[in-house]
Amino acid sequence: MKKLVLITTLFVFCLGTNGNADLGDATLRPGMTHKDIAELQQNLDTLGYFDYHEYTNYYGPITEAAVRKFQEEYGLKVDGIAGRETISYIKARIIQIESIKEKEKLAASIQQDLKSLGLYEGEITAVIDEVTKEAIKAFQEKEGLEITGEADNNTIARLNELFPKPVEEEKNTSLVSSRAFVDFTRKYLGKPYVYGASSGNAFDCSGLTTYVMKNFGIKLERTASQQFKKGIPVAKEDLKPGDLVFFSSNGKTIGHVGIYIGDHKFIHASSSKKKVVINDLRTYTGKYQGARRYIELDYEEEFEGEKKE
Template sequence: MPKKVLAAFLCAGTITTVVFFPAPAFAAVGDTVLEYGSQGADVQTLQEQLKELGYFPNSVETTGYFGTTTKQAVLAFKNDYKLTDKEKVGKTTETAILKALAIKKASASSSDTLRKTIIDEAKSLNGSPYQWGGASPSGFDCSGFTKYVFAQAGTSLPRSSQDQYGIGKAVDKAALKPGDLVFFSTYDSGPSHVGIYLGSGKFISADSTKVQIDSIDDPYYWGPRYVGARSVIEN
């Protein structure tokens, strides 16, 4: 219960005592418990937090009303974090949500740094000579290039393009991020060529003569040969 604030006023010759209750803090941090049927700014904040964590659907508006969608999102979160008390959101749940958000933010910062390191390293090798079976700046083949670049960023990759295609998670072309691996079918069926996505439709790879930057949608060569992408970086 919030602390009471007492104030005395002199009205018409009598002393009147008035009790003030301070405005509640964010519900789950104070004593208020959010549950099915609750509404207001605190509920909307909860919905936005759960949306950021991937529990509240992106396609659903955050209305500030604790309905079925919010209940399902809360239950999914609490199940993942081994929390009880059904769909109610009190101090324990809010603490867990804030901790999850902090971890996600730290992870995103770490992954952004890793992606930048990979891109910077890859670009620094632009123009390096091609060499079949090469995996060093003196000469690269396509998978030797990606393996070397990722190793400089502290991430280990398998040696062949086919094996690199089998790790991490698949990424839709429209959702590509700098640092993702992009694959093409060139001299052989399947993912026989691999490069590193740079952003803005560009990728870098060890082509048949040197390391160079190309358009992933080049209609004359790379576009028709694109077979997919993988991400080995969290977020």
């Protein structure tokens, strides 16, 4: 199972027959010759599924085997056909990898800057570990910034002032919007609660989170407690739509999970109400234990969460 810390994003596709359309607009099948097949092969190669010395426009046995392997590992229908769903998952995974690389690049840059200031003595690992966090704290204290140990916007901005970075061409990361994510999740309001279910027709709490995230290219562990152990920890005051929120009945063991949608609201499959509902974090009776971020969304589009259950 591939472990994923960042989460990522999903493209929104439209059907069409335009010869200049992007990968995903045409269903690619074994035996076909099509200009998009070379791009499909390249993406599969990046993900470690396609093993051939060149990319071609022919959908042969090697391409089919690569698609089947990808489909199997991501819980998709294993038919060897690169349709819209399969290609959307492939593209989402590519975006995840690019996002990870960008975060690693930023972490390495921070470590190098702190090293130049004599505040960091470790190796350039491209990971914000505890040693790096202590160096960040020392820098924040020196510069009169809030001492958090986190590479927040103010800290990065000050480092960039001290160590100007070359301007890079803006990249199109094609992040899915928070509104689109929440709208998709809200489609399942009212679906029945069934223990162990994650079919799309019925859910338990972690079944809902697993199902929703799967549709955005994110593979989660199946239980709430397992999901709590991974992802990026998020403070309650920093919650954003798409974050998973976790609860405990006894204040110790994680036993429930929901999806934050903004405005203090979260969607979850409620065993007491026997359906998928919306609740307010401020009044919910479950004992809040924390949040985890598995997916990065485009949060520029501000909106309020659903007001009613």
